[in-house]
Amino acid sequence: MHDDAVVTDATHPNVEQLYRSEHQRLWRSLVLFTGDREIAADAVAEAFAQLLRRGDAVRAPDRWVWRAAFRIAAGELKRRSAHAALPDEIAEAAEPADVRVAIALLGLSPHQRSSIVLHYFAGYTYKQVAEIIGSTAAAVSVHITRGRRHLRAVLEEDDAED
Amino acid sequence: MQKTDLEKRLAFANKLEAPDGWPEVLRRAEGLPQAATRAGRHVLRVASASVVALLFGALVVWAGVVLREDRNHEPVNAPSPVPSPVQMPRDAIVFSDDASRQVTSRRALMAVSADGGPILRLSPFVRNSESGPVWSPDGQRFAFVGNPSKHVILGGNIYVVNADGSGLVQVTEGLRDKQPSWSPDGTHLAFVQDQGTALVVIDVDGNNRRVIARDRGFYQLPTWSPDGNLIAFRSKITVGSEGSAVYTIRPDGTDERQMPIASGGPLVWSPDGSWLAYPGRPNVLWIMREDGSDAHRITTCKLPCVADMDPTWSPDGTQIAFIRQEDGGGATRLYVVDVATGAVRGLTPGLRHVGSPTWRPR
Numbered sequence: 001m002h003d004d005a006v007v008t009d010a011t012h013p014n015v016e017q018l019y020r021s022e023h024q025r026l027w028r029s030l031v032l033f034t035g036d037r038e039i040a041a042d043a044v045a046e047a048f049a050q051l052l053r054r055g056d057a058v059r060a061p062d063r064w065v066w067r068a069a070f071r072i073a074a075g076e077l078k079r080r081s082a083h084a085a086l087p088d089e090i091a092e093a094a095e096p097a098d099v100r101v102a103i104a105l106l107g108l109s110p111h112q113r114s115s116i117v118l119h120y121f122a123g124y125t126y127k128q129v130a131e132i133i134g135s136t137a138a139a140v141s142v143h144i145t146r147g148r149r150h151l152r153a154v155l156e157e158d159d160a161e162d
Numbered sequence: 163m164q165k166t167d168l169e170k171r172l173a174f175a176n177k178l179e180a181p182d183g184w185p186e187v188l189r190r191a192e193g194l195p196q197a198a199t200r201a202g203r204h205v206l207r208v209a210s211a212s213v214v215a216l217l218f219g220a221l222v223v224w225a226g227v228v229l230r231e232d233r234n235h236e237p238v239n240a241p242s243p244v245p246s247p248v249q250m251p252r253d254a255i256v257f258s259d260d261a262s263r264q265v266t267s268r269r270a271l272m273a274v275s276a277d278g279g280p281i282l283r284l285s286p287f288v289r290n291s292e293s294g295p296v297w298s299p300d301g302q303r304f305a306f307v308g309n310p311s312k313h314v315i316l317g318g319n320i321y322v323v324n325a326d327g328s329g330l331v332q333v334t335e336g337l338r339d340k341q342p343s344w345s346p347d348g349t350h351l352a353f354v355q356d357q358g359t360a361l362v363v364i365d366v367d368g369n370n371r372r373v374i375a376r377d378r379g380f381y382q383l384p385t386w387s388p389d390g391n392l393i394a395f396r397s398k399i400t401v402g403s404e405g406s407a408v409y410t411i412r413p414d415g416t417d418e419r420q421m422p423i424a425s426g427g428p429l430v431w432s433p434d435g436s437w438l439a440y441p442g443r444p445n446v447l448w449i450m451r452e453d454g455s456d457a458h459r460i461t462t463c464k465l466p467c468v469a470d471m472d473p474t475w476s477p478d479g480t481q482i483a484f485i486r487q488e489d490g491g492g493a494t495r496l497y498v499v500d501v502a503t504g505a506v507r508g509l510t511p512g513l514r515h516v517g518s519p520t521w522r523p524r
Contacts, residue, residue, distance in 0.1 A: 019184055027180035032172060045183045049190030075358075075380060078406065098174035121172040148168065155171070 018061055019048050025122060026066060030073050032117045035106050043073040066118075067132045074110055104154040112147035115140045248284060248327040251275040254522045255474070255483050256284065256304055257496055258293040260515035269293040269517075271306060274509050276476065276483070276498060276521065281510065287323055287330050294340055294518045298348045301325070301477075301523040305333070305342040305351060305366075320353060322366060325522075333368045343384045343393070350413070352384040352393050361395055363413055374415035380406060383428035386413075388435035394421070394428070408440070422454060428472070432479045433523065439482055445469035447484055449501065461499055461506065470497075472517065477524040483509075485517055 023044055030040035047069035051061055058064045105113055111133060118129040126137040253276040258269045270285035271292045285292045288308035295306040302325055309318035317340045320333045333351060342353040352363050360376035361384055375381060384395040392410040399407050408421040408429050421429065423440065430439045435452060442448040447470045450457035461470045472485040483498045493514040499506045510516050
């Protein structure tokens with residue numbers, strides 16, 4: 001479960017400290033969300049750069065930067081919506097079973113996928129997930145239920161074929 | 163699927179190592195033209211007086227040109243580092259390839275004859291990543307997006323270089339631009355800036371940079387019509403909406419119209435302007451007449467094909483080169499389809515991450 005970092009002043013040292021503590025988990029979450037390491041890296045960098053530029057105007061930088069990064073990544077995914085995603089970008093470091101999970105994730109809707117990743121991988125509560133993706137806890141619950149149902153169907157079918 | 167099971171199955175992502183992007187964060191936050199850390203910039207400041215002067219002098223002697231830093235987006239002329247002239251095939255299809263397959267993607271420009279044969283490596287012109295090539299209408303030079311930064315970004319500077327690799331010219335600066343498209347008279351480039359927040363037109367010499375559309379956001383994939391009167395592009399339908407559509411607009415930013423097609427773009431005119439090619443449903447290439455009639459598919463995409471995209475017409479309009487994404491690893495490779503027969507041939511079977519093909523005009 002994610003501990004809410006208390007960062008009240010988005011000055012450079014604090015933002016760098018936040019970056020050091022968060023960027024691995026944020027980047028990995030974005031890789032699961034996008035299937036693309038480059039989009040994930042770009043979204044992390046851009047989100048933290050925007051956080052630096054906004055300075056003290058951001059009250060809860062930890063949550064803000066997750067929200068910004070997921071929005072940036074979602075925007076880039078939309079741009080590429082005519083193209084299928086590229087799960088092989090994470091295949092190099094993964095076992096075949098893991099690749100199947102990544103591919104199955106990419107079959108979810110963006111909201112289902114972000115909700116599943118943020119809850120089951122990043123460890124956020126439904127309410128926190130809702131804050132990050134700009135939704136409600138009830139809607140997140142629906143996204144997760146439907147997403148799990150889809151994943152179960154796809155992955156159990158794959159497992160049965162093995 | 164139980165929660166614990168799902169947590170376990172997603173935990174593989176913990177094996178992935180994120181890049182250290184903090185220097186890139188600082189560069190972006192401060193709008194620096196080059197990637198540099200604070201510490202790095204301090205060192206540079208200390209050494210800059212002597213080193214820059216020496217380097218500058220050496221460049222002047224070496225190249226016989228004067229590097230010009232300017233504040234008005236004027237181009238910076240610099241010699242091409244390509245050591246010998248490139249023997250560019252007359253029917254070359256230039257494209258980008260990412261052979262690194264690393265987190266810090268490094269794309270390179272390549273070329274291949276439309277008839278097949280060896281693949282010619284064109285990069286590096288500016289290092290470290292070069293992508294998005296597009297031939298000028300006269301086929302004598304091409305524009306591309308270069309990222310001299312050592313960090314991954316989704317934009318870059320736009321450069322123009324002669325077909326033989328000489329005469330490199332930097333058209334834009336700030337590492338914020340991508341997806342250039344030439345005006346048919348070769349005097350202007352249209353492109354998107356800042357990850358699609360605006361559609362921009364600039365003189366090819368780097369002057370008169372002007373935003374022609376910025377209201378809705380996510381502007382993408384501009385292409386100029388052969389008569390020069392329209393620029394097609396993709397953008398959101400309304401601010402904040404989920405959907406996007408293909409539009410046309412005049413180069414002066416007026417008369418914007420939504421196109422009646424279902425496509426993620428780009429919309430690519432045939433050389434004579436009578437046909438449009440575009441990726442459509444279900445992930446295949448379509449063409450239609452400019453008036454919207456006679457729309458039909460020209461490729462079929464069955465496994466291992468996942469999607470056909472990025473069409474570029476042959477000079478005579480009888481063939482289209484395109485990128486085919488293939489399952490079983492998600493490779494993207496260059497193919498050519500005969501418009502009349504639908505016959506398809508692959509040109510880059512040995513490459514796995516090919517993109518942005520552009521067919522040399524005659």
